[in-house]
Amino acid sequence: MKVCLKAGRGLELRSLRLAEAEPLFALVAANRGRLRRWLPWVEDTRTVDDSRAYILRMQAQAKAGVGLTFGLWWKERLIGVAGFTWIAQAHRGAAIGYWMAQDAEGRGHMTAAVSALLRHGFRELGLHRIEIRAGVRNRRSRAIPRRLGFRHEGTLRQAEWVDGRFVDHAVYGLLASEWAER
Numbered sequence: 630m631k632v633c634l635k636a637g638r639g640l641e642l643r644s645l646r647l648a649e650a651e652p653l654f655a656l657v658a659a660n661r662g663r664l665r666r667w668l669p670w671v672e673d674t675r676t677v678d679d680s681r682a683y684i685l686r687m688q689a690q691a692k693a694g695v696g697l698t699f700g701l702w703w704k705e706r707l708i709g710v711a712g713f714t715w716i717a718q719a720h721r722g723a724a725i726g727y728w729m730a731q732d733a734e735g736r737g738h739m740t741a742a743v744s745a746l747l748r749h750g751f752r753e754l755g756l757h758r759i760e761i762r763a764g765v766r767n768r769r770s771r772a773i774p775r776r777l778g779f780r781h782e783g784t785l786r787q788a789e790w791v792d793g794r795f796v797d798h799a800v801y802g803l804l805a806s807e808w809a810e811r
């Protein structure tokens with residue numbers, strides 16, 4: 630099922646389609662240098678076929694109800710990806726992940742996209758808890774859950790091997806009751 634979420638100011642989150650593998654790969658390739666510092670899959674994304682395989686995996690995840698990933702569209706241009714990287718139905722919990730092109734940074738697009746994901750997650754999917762994990766030194770990523778009222782719950786030490794080093798993760802959580810009170 631295709632889902633489209635409006636995030637305001639002309640920003641839309643749309644289910645990824647196989648036909649979008651080329652623009653998606655082009656976006657990863659153009660931003661490879663900065664994305665690889667924080668995202669382990671960047672190293673393994675070497676051809677358009679890798680992006681095709683990724684989109685197929687995301688479609689299968691969505692069908693199974695264990696994830697929900699969107700292309701981020703602004704002025705009919707693909708500028709990034711955001712979504713629920715995992716959904717645990719039994720616990721009504723999920724995690725949000727995101728990345729965006731460098732030339733789209735600094736305008737509040739990702740904060741608006743994550744806000745739309747929170748609305749969808751709590752209202753439509755009936756989630757109870759949503760978390761975001763960000764590298765402790767990833768200032769821009771950490772600012773997003775902070776801006777949206779998440780609580781900083783702690784640090785997972787050396788949680789992820791990425792770009793040749795272990796990265797500590799700051800964990801942020803938001804409960805449905807906290808979101809409803811805002």
Ligand SMILES: CC(C)(COP(=O)(O)OP(=O)(O)OC[C@H]1O[C@@H](n2cnc3c(N)ncnc32)[C@H](O)[C@@H]1OP(=O)(O)O)[C@@H](O)C(=O)NCCC(=O)NCCS
Pocket residue numbers: 663664667668727728729730733734735736737738739740741762763764767769770772773
């Ligand atoms: C993480 C990432 C998506 C954050 O991008 P971003 O542009 O900082 O985030 P937003 O789109 O929400 O924009 C926020 C910026 O826009 C500004 N802004 C302008 N209008 C705004 C508005 N209406 N609402 C919120 N912020 C606004 C904010 O002040 C902030 O800029 P500042 O940091 O210079 O103060 C981006 O840096 C990225 O893709 N990084 C590489 C991949 C990555 O690290 N992913 C996360 C892994 S955990």
